[in-house]
Amino acid sequence: MPLMTICILVAAVAMFFSWSASETQAGGRPAAPFLDEKMATIAPYAFVRLCVNAPRECRPKGGASRTQLNRKVERALKAVNTSVNQAILPGSDTKGNDTWRLSPKSGDCEDYAVTKRKKLIDRGLPPRSIRLAMATTPSGEAHVVVIVKTPKADLVLDNRNDEIKPVNKVDLRWLMIESADNPKRWRWL
Known part of the structure; x- marks a missing residue:
């Protein structure tokens, strides 16, 4: 590979990491x-x-890209997050057979997330504002949660606890998120 190409690649990678670092705080969380x-x-x-x-x-999804937060919506978010966290017993897929399932008796983070997403949409929240996101935990484990986009913050519904927090107040490093318009398309974070 010519030296000029290597220099350009190194400069591009350095620019990317300095640009990404300015948008995140310690631990890789968004500022x-x-x-x-x-x-x-x-x-x-x-x-x-x-x-x-x-x-x-x-x-493909419809509705507003952000859910307006009011008491009714806050109650729905809390009720769905808590009820799904309690309804599904923690479990793991067999090695090499990752399967995302709706409302299983036991399951892993993806099962909790797709179930919460469906229940929130069934309660009338705008589908475009409710999205799945993939991240890693502090231990480096892949993890999937629901993100509810609101005008004030992108909120995280996580099976690890019942508290709903903004994306910059959780211990996750964000990787990718489902598209607002089409669930079959995802975007890097």
């Missing part, structure tokens, strides 16, 4: 309470399999 979407990427393979098994969950 603002909103996620910054970047270029398009493909959906996680297990999510694509969910789309094959439950096509209604993967239709």
